Amino acid sequence: MFIKRLAISAVAAATFSLGGAGAHAAYPDKPVTVIVPQSPGGTNDIVARLISDKLAQKLGQPFVVQNKPGAGGNIGTAQTAREAPDGYTVLFTVSSAQAINPALYKDPGFDPVKDFAPVAAVGTVPNVLIVHPSFPANTLEEFIKVIKANPGKYQYASAGNGTLNHLLGAMLDEKGGLKLQHIPYRGVAPAMTDVLGGQVPMFFASLPSSIATIKSGKLRALGVSTKDRNPALPDVPAIGEQIPGFAGELWIAMYVPKNTPKDVIDTLYKATQDVLADPDVKKKYAELGVEMLTDDPEQLAKRQQADLELWGNIVKSTGAQLN
Incomplete structure (x- = not known):
């Protein structure tokens, strides 16, 4: 009887062990x-x-x-x-x-x-088109007029060739019929430094990295790259409102x-x-x-x-x- 009970206990223990292993193997373990x-x-x-x-x-x-x-x-x-x-x-x-x-x-x-x-x-x-406060435009509509009246005069900074802020600038050029000069930097930080200093007038910056400087008035936000406005900057238009087809x-x-x-x-x-x-x-x-x-x-x-x-x-x- 004792041996029989022992055998039953062993089978039960093995079954529990297998069941436990199966449960333990559920992702992630x-x-x-x-x-x-x-x-x-x-x-x-x-x-x-x-x-x-x-x-x-x-x-x-x-x-x-x-x-x-x-x-x-x-x-x-x-x-x-x-x-x-x-x-x-x-x-x-x-x-x-x-x-x-x-x-x-x-x-x-x-x-x-x-x-x-x-x-x-x-x-x-979202990325934001930001300009130095000295730039002669306070709105996206004024910005487009200034650029079109001065083809080839103004530059935009980027974190380097092929970066998103470079390609957004290229898209702005293409969709808006603008003629901007691209100035590539080696990273976001040096590009932002020169825009803040007024050496280059504009830049596409991510909203999280630029919102503090926008709210402090050190830079001016003219448009967001997304198809709709962003709740964090409700008064800043989507660029697509002025340039059809622009969204990135x-x-x-x-x-x-x-x-x-x-x-x-x-x-x-x-x-x-x-x-x-x-x-x-x-x-x-x-x-x-x-x-x-x-x-x-x-x-x-x-x-x-x-x-x-x-x-x-x-x-x-x-x-x-x-x-």
Whole structure:
């Protein structure tokens, strides 16, 4: 009898162990690495850390952010593409890396469609056309008149050839029939410094990086790059209100390596939607000037494809391709 009870107990223990192992294997059952292919402190990094902290609380495992900057985002993106498709490496990136770089670089080291599965788009970051206070225009309408009356006279700064603020300036030129001179800098900081100093009169800057200088009066905002006005600057028009067809935004999104199981993607997507509904996240977004997006994988794929075509055409027309 004792031996029989012992055998039954052993079977029960084995069954419990197997059941426990199965339950424990539910995704995620270990820390998740979040690759941010840009430097610390930028808008994407701030949003990635905000969302990752909330996902960790929601899913019960650490979501550890690692910054892997370089080559405009190509280094970290290419690294993620080579990781195992198991959901334990997530790419938190921006459209400039995922939808512009494939046209900008001859070999970025990854294919944005073939190498990745979309998870969710979580926000858009407007860019603002800002000018030095000495610039002889107070409104977007006046700006266009001044530029058209003085073709080739005025310059705009950028963080470098092929950067988003360069391509937005090129789009402004093309769509508006303007003739602006492009002055590339080696990064946002030196470009912004010279615009603040009046050496170059204008610049497309991300709203989070420029809102303080706009509100202080050190720079003047004339238009936002998104198709609609931004709640943080309700009196500043969308450039498309004056220049039909102009719209360009920086979006932030999550991807995983291609062939990651659908149930893992679904888990990440659903958890992300819960995070985006969190009042703390909404408050932080408003402070940053980031507009919320809730794209599902299919919607994100369509958004990416549209931008691949948009920016591919702009890169081609400007000849901005890099080696």
